[in-house]
Amino acid sequence: xxxxxxxxxxxxxxxxxxxxxxxxxxxxxxxxxxxxxxxxxxxxxxxxxxxxxxxxxxxxxxxxxxxxxxxxxxxxxxxxxxxxxxxxxxxxxxxxxxxxxxxxxxxxxxxxxxxxxxxx
Numbered sequence: 759x760x761x762x763x764x765x766x767x768x769x770x771x772x773x774x775x776x777x778x779x780x781x782x783x784x785x786x787x788x789x790x791x792x793x794x795x796x797x798x799x800x801x802x803x804x805x806x807x808x809x810x811x812x813x814x815x816x817x818x819x820x821x822x823x824x825x826x827x828x829x830x831x832x833x834x835x836x837x838x839x840x841x842x843x844x845x846x847x848x849x850x851x852x853x854x855x856x857x858x859x860x861x862x863x864x865x866x867x868x869x870x871x872x873x874x875x876x877x878x
Contacts, residue, residue, distance in 0.1 A: 772808075772831045772832065772835040775808045775831075775835060775838075775839065776835055776838040776839065779838050780834060780838070781834075781838070782834075782837040782838045782840070782841030783841045783842075783845060784841050784844065784845075786822055786837045786840055786841060786851060787822065787853055787854070788821070788822050788823050788833060789821050789822070789823065789853075789854045789867070789871070790821065790822050790851050790852065790853050790854065791819040791820065791821055791851070791852045791853075791854065792812070792816045792819065792820055792821070792822065792825065792840055792849050792850070792851050792852075793816050793817075793818070793819045793820075793849060793850055793852070794813045794814075794816040794817050794848065794849050795847060795848055795849060795850055797847055797848055798813045798816075798843065798846075798847070798848030798849055799813065799817070801813070801848055808829070808831075808839055809839060809842070809843060809848075811829060812825060812829075812836070812839055812840060812843060812849070813843065813848060813849065815828055815829075816849055819852070822836055822837065822840065825840070854867055855867060
């Protein structure tokens with residue numbers, strides 16, 4: 759229950775969305791960009807399905823963190839859902855940095871993130 763007497767957000771639904779899984783099949787960075795593929799746009803999802811929500815949100819590239827914020831669910835839930843969509847070929851995921859990124863590339867990314875946070 760929240761302070762106003764209303765029930766707080768339920769974690770049961772996200773738990774059900776991931777079928778109890780807490781880890782994605784592949785590691786996905788918080789800043790990784792997700793975009794729905796043409797195949798993903800044509801899948802006849804139930805409109806209330808969390809997979810449908812993710813594919814609709816990702817018609818334009820969105821970060822994992824943005825998806826979690828829009829859906830008001832923990833990031834780990836989004837990681838599991840996106841990993842499922844990725845395995846089906848319904849989304850593509852682009853990392854912002856490779857594991858071989860230079861210090862300057864990493865620094866530039868952090869500067870962009872900091873700048874974005876300041877504009878909030």
